[in-house]
Amino acid sequence: MSLTRFILSLFLLLTASLAQAADGQRLYEQNCAACHGLDGNGGVGVPLALPDFQYSASDDFLRKMIRHGRPGRVMPAFKRFSDEEVDAIVRYIRHWAPGKPFKYSSKRIRGDVKHGKQLYAQRCASCHGANGEGGKGTGVTFSRPRNLPIIPPALNNKGFLDAAPDEMIKATLMNGREGTPMVSFLKQGLKEKDINDIVAYVRSFEKHPLPLTLKVPEERLIIMESMQPLKETVEAIKRAVVGKNYRLIRVQYINQGLVEKGRENKKQVIVYFCNFSFLNRALAVDPRVGLFLPCRVTAYEKDGKVFVTSTNPLYMSTIFNNNELHRLCQEMYQEYMDIIEEATL
C-alpha cells in the first residue's frame, strides 16, 4: 500500500467514525438517557420532553447546555462532542415536540435591579434559593420520595446565565412552565415592567457569582501509618467507627469472596460502616452516591508497617458535579480523618 493510500484510508476511517457519531438518537441514548430518560421524561435529570420546556428553550440554549453543562449542578459539560454531534442531539431532543421553539435575540433587557431583587425575594427565592443557588437534590426521581416533580434550576449559575438570554428568562416568567411549579407571573398579577426588573436582577448574578465549591483536591487518598500491629489497628478502627455513631457493617479481607475460604490475604482488612441517616441525606441530594457505599477504611501491612487508608471523599465528589453533595463530602472527609487519626494513634 502506498503512503498516499494509507493516508487516504486513515481519513476515510476518521470521516466514517464522525459520520456515525452524528446519530442523535444513539448519542442521546449513550450520553443523556441515563439521567433524562429514554423518552425524555426525566429522572436524575430534568424532563426534556416537557412541551413547555421544548417551546420555550431555544436550540441555542440546548446547544450551550450540552456543551458547557451547569457547574456544580449535576449536568456535566460534554466538551468532547463536535458541533455536528451537539446539533444531532438537539435535533433528537426536538422530535418529542415537533414545532418551532422560540428564537431569542441576545438583547439585554433593562430593568430596575433593586426592585427586581425585592420581587425575587418575594416570589422566586423560596424555590430558586435566596441567592439563586437552586432547589435541592437532582431531578424527578419518583422511586424515592421527592417534594417537587422538578427541581428548580440554579439561576446564579454560569452555565445557566451563559445559555439563557434575557428574553428567554422573561418568557418563562411571563408564561410560566406547565407541568412544573413555575407559574406565570403575569397571571399572578405582575406587570411586564416588574418582570423586566426580575430579569435584570437575575442577570446581575453574573457580577456576584456564588463560590464554586468543587475543587479537585491534590490527594486522592487519606493514608496514615499506625503505631500498632494490624490486629490492634483493626480493633481501633472498629472502636473509632462506633464512637462516631456509625453502624459497623462488616469486617473482611480485601480478597474475601474472590478466593477459597481460608486462603484470603489476612494482611489486608476492610472495615465497612454506615450512618443510615447521613446516607439518606446523601441519596436525597444525589441518587448516584452508591459509589461511596458503604463507608470504608482499609488497614494493611506492608514491609513490617501498618497503614490505614481510605479514598478521599472530596476527590471522589468532583466526578458528580454536585455542589450539595460536595458539601456532604466535606463532612465525610472530616469523619474519615477523625476515624483514621483515632485508629492510628
Place this chain on the structure above:
Amino acid sequence: MKIIANNRLISAIVFMLFATLSYADELMMIRSEQTFPEAMLKLQETINKMGYTISRVQRVDIGLSKSGYLTDKYRVVFFGRNNEIEEITSKYPYLIPYVPWKIAIFAEQENTLLVTADPLRLLDKKHPAANRYLYQWKKDLEKIMHIMQKAE
C-alpha cells in the same frame, strides 16, 4: 523532505483519530430498560461472563428500610479477579481503597440505573504497569455497561 512531511501528516491523523476515540469519563452511567430484578440478574451474569468474580452484593436498600427510611431497590455489586487484586494491592497500595471495583445499581420506576467510576481517573504516570490494569478495567466496564444498556 516529502517523506518527513508525510510522516508528520500521518502522526497528526493518528493523533486526531486517537483523540476522537478515547476519552476519560468522570462517571460511567447507563439506564437499562429492564426492571431492577431482571437487571440485577443480568449484571451478575455479565460480570461473571467477563471473567470476574462477584465478591459481595451490598443491599443498601435493606439497611435503609431497617433504619426506617423509604427507598427503592439499591445495591452495590463488588467484583474483581483475585490475581489482579493480589498484584495491585501488593505493588500499588495507592489503589487499595478502590478494590474490589464496584457498580451501584438502583431502581428508577420501571427502569434501572447503573453507575460506576471511570478507572482511567486513577491513572498515574509513575506506574505504567498499574495503568495497564486500569485501561483493561475501563474496556471491560464499557462492555458490561453496553450489554446492560442493550438488555431487553
